[in-house]
Amino acid sequence: MRYVVGFGRFWYDFLVGDSIVLALGGFATLGVGMLLVHFGSHLAAEVALPLMVVATLAASLPLRR
């Protein structure tokens, strides 16, 4: 049981860490990319992926004055 809890905690720390925004944003980025590829917008996916990664990082930082 101890190992199962440790295993779960390891992956929680790996994926969520200090900010759940990053995990959610990372998966959302891939979701949007998959949709764009599915509808044939390869170039849009190529542009959207890095932009969404940047937006995810921005959302996790205290950027407001």
Next chain:
Amino acid sequence: MSGSDLLIVLAAFLASAVEAVEALTIVLAVGLTNGWRTSLLGAAAGSAVLAVVVIALGPALVRIVPIEGLQVLIGALLLIFGLQWVRKAILRATGRKGLHDEAAIFAAEVAALSRGPGVGPDLDWTGFVVSFKGVFLEGLEVAFIVLTFGANRDGAFGLSALGAVAAFVLVASVGAVVHRPLTRVPENTIKFSVGLMLIAFGTFWAGEGIGVEWTLQDWMIPLLAVLYTGVAFGFVRWLKRTGPTAASVRSVSA
């Protein structure tokens, strides 16, 4: 060796060298931040699992292993993990998070020691997993290169394997030479750079896995790294200008 044989060796060498450099980057990054024992054990484990898969499946590997699925999984993990490191590095660079949390480091060391025998106190599992995945995925791509190049030459796998082995030896030698000077770089700078590289690799691999056809192919990785570096430095400048507020310090230290 004929001219066309030489071309096969050269093509396999160049393609494998690109993958080997990508694997070396991750192994070096983990070694510098999480310790060389962690990094090399992860790389060795990744190589061992890869060897078992390649020996067990042989040429059928190309048909059986879902490379796109692996790219999505590993890419997503690297992307999220890299984002965590870059966020922390930005907060440290702007004074919103301490450069060293000695109490937390001490607690982690005690926790590692209390796990008992079998887990060394300086083996970091997160670093181990990152190194393992980097070597396994890149090695798998090299195996695909060897098998597909060989299959295109009526099963002449020896020639493409020769190119791949030569690439591995060259890149590993370069890694052995450059790892020592890199250890003199400040810790937060290393973690910042490593996080940015992981995000670049993660975006590229996950994108490939979901079917994105990167226009610049593997050259997209350094381009993404440059883009993310520029953006991260922009965030650092912005945060330094706005200065830490009590609320922001509370929110990032939570």
